[in-house]
Amino acid sequence: MRRGSWKIRIFIGLAIVAFAFIQKCNNKEENPYTGRTQTINMSPEQEIAIGLQSAPEMAQQHGGLYPDERMQALVDAVGNKLVNNSIARETPYKYDFHLLADDRTINAFALPGGQCFITYALFSQLNEAQLAGVLGHEIGHVIGRHSAERIAESSFWQTVTMGATVGADMGNVVGSIGQNTLLKNGRGDELESDELGVLFMIQAGYNPNEMIRVMEILKAAGGPDRVPEFQSTHPDPENRIEKIKEAIEKYKGQG
DSSP states (O other): OHHHHHHHHHHHHHHHHHHHHHHHHHTEEEOTTTOOEEEOOSOHHHHHHHHHHHHHHHHHHTTSBOSOHHHHHHHHHHHHHHHHTSGGGGSSOOOEEEEEOOSSOOOEEEOTTSEEEEEHHHHTTOOHHHHHHHHHHHHHHHHTTHHHHHHHHHHHHHHHHHHHHHHHSOHHHHHHHHHHHHHHHHHHHHHHHHHHHHHHHHHTTOOTTHHHHHHHHHHHHHOTTOOOGGGOSSOOHHHHHHHHHHHHHHHTTOO
16 A cells, blocks of 8 residues: 555656646747747736736835936936947836945846846946946846746746655756756856847947956956856856856947
8 A cells, every 4th residue: 555655656756847838848848039949937918917017026125216307317318328238128018217326235136027126325336338238238138038948947846846845856857957956057057148248238339348347347346256157157257257248249340
């Protein structure tokens, strides 16, 4: 009887894992803007809705919006210039650019669907071209559908982990493999966004070498106690600089 129940557990576990893989295959689609095949389980309209719904809470976590309208207008102008001179204008996404009041945290990020944020702590260290590099990078995350891809992959690994737990008490092992995969893919997202950011800068008439200076600012902000790359979702700034130089060489002449 115990042996029979063990077989049933294995069967159920394998069925759950098989379901996860079938679902993942069915959710494969090619990104029309990057050409990359991705696992996506939501529409652009759902991405936009998630971003709009989450934006107020994200702003609140960073002290709200920066109160100076002139500086916000500069962020809007640079962001819109990047969108209007690139493939971003052909996407279904609604791009909004928000300058956050947080003057301590050096950060910029994008929500699914086009909501892009930069903290005053980072903004205050940048010239216009460097600001374009940061915002171009965030637009790259939106066009790359990186958040939607991570959501779909997290869902896949949760299902596989459940199957492994039911079938063979291997949930922890599979879960850690999933975490490492998501970390690795997160680093790939950053490099893809860097490359797109360089392209958008060139197309909008900005000097793409200013993106290298942005990396130097981020490296300095990380300090000597930076998390090693293998533990971080972001590649080391030195590695990013090498890839940015390659992207500048690749796209020069496209302005």
